[in-house]
Amino acid sequence: MLIIGEKLNSTIPSVRKALEEKDVKFVQEMAVKQCEAGADYLDVNTAMGDEVQDMEWIVRTVQEVVDVPLCIDSTDAETIERGLKVHKGKAMINSITMEKYRLEGILPLIRDNDCSVVALTVDDQGIPTTVEERLCIAGELVEVIQQNNVALDDIYIDPLVLPVAVKTDNALKFFQSLDEIKERYQVKTISGLSNVSHSLPKRKVINRYFLAICMSMGMDAAIMDPMDAKIMTGVLATNLLLNQDRVCQEYLTAYRKDLLED
Template sequence: MLIIGERINATRKAIGEAIEKKNAKFIQQEALNQISAGADLLDVNCGMNVKDEAKNMEWLVNTIQEVVDVPLVVDSPSAEVIESGLKQCRKKAIINSITGEKKRIEQILPLVEKYNTDVIALTMNDKGMPNTAQERLTIAKEIINFAKAYNIPSNRIYFDALVRPISTEPNQAKEFLEAIRLIKSILDTKTACGLSNISFGLPNRKLLNSTFLAMALFAGLDAAIIDPTDAQMISSLRSSEALLAQDEYCMNYIKMFRDSKPR
């Protein structure tokens, strides 16, 4: 499974301040720490500073690429900001994200086509957030049809079936997992998600998040936006991969323990 490191996000106070002060060393250390911890890609979110967001994204992408050589996930609600980041990306990027909403489709899919990126697609549309797995599947089908108009094949789309908090909606974990199974089995496309929303408002969130990751992996999740420096999360991931025969000869599982030993 692909690990997308989530830590370079301006909603984190320390990251927001580092972006504002253009503290390249701090940002670069965050990038290096995530790669060292096992991240395959890095999500890059520079926040909602309307005046400077495009310039901040450009600076952030270039700053990160000075020290790491991995694909980036360019994350913003603004098409302008996304494009400013894509222009700087040295490797094939992923856009985070589109939805089934007409306006968002028209803004973002041309960028997917122009820059030959992959894209994370949230299974929601102009009617709002879906409640059931079947509704999520229907929206995913709609997005695939929209993408065809821009010559974007479905294998460049990672569907995010929208994790919602079980503290207020107890059935949503089950609906999410079923949606992943349906999307994988019927549409044969890739899936991705951020996990932390599942535990919102509950104690011991790390326990719920890491357990849910194992369940999502079994359901067919291909990529997760997580904190790769979270040892409990990575332990759950590596053990799940080994048990699901996704880790040849358990090499990543063994490496995790070797790397954790003091030298």
């Protein structure tokens, strides 16, 4: 499973401040630390600042020190365009939805750039509540993204988990959606971890187990904090249990480096 580091997000106050002050050291350190901790991609979000300008700056700044591709996190087409323009290698766009205003701006960008795409199952009616509605929007997304020159392998569908505190079958519906989307459309799946535990205490516990179940449903990528040793230990243990870790070497290597936390 791909780990997409979430720590360079302008909704985090310290990151917002670093963007305002163009603090190269802060941003580069945060990038390096996440990669050292095991991030395969780094998400970059500048929505809370001067979004377009800041995106160009952060993409350039981060890529000076790390080799991993970036996940350009914005709902704004101009911001994504600017990020893609300066990005070296194959970027990921996070994200597109079936909402008309977002589709129109972003589709030309995915057509004209070699990139992978995160697609959320939202349309102009909002976030769906049933599995079937999610599958339906996923199908529409896959069709329209494919028509714009993106291979199935480069499409990551996020069926959007809603908090279990509000309705206790929300996570279960999400797991079913993950499973069905892969089966029906042969695309990849992705999720963030924190929404599921919204409004509950000790959220990290719920997030960890949530991730383990998602992984067992074959989820391909997670947007998460790679510097959280407990959740990274969870990823290693889950990979081991799912026979994704050849003769337990990743797990044992991490053990020998004293990286596992129980």
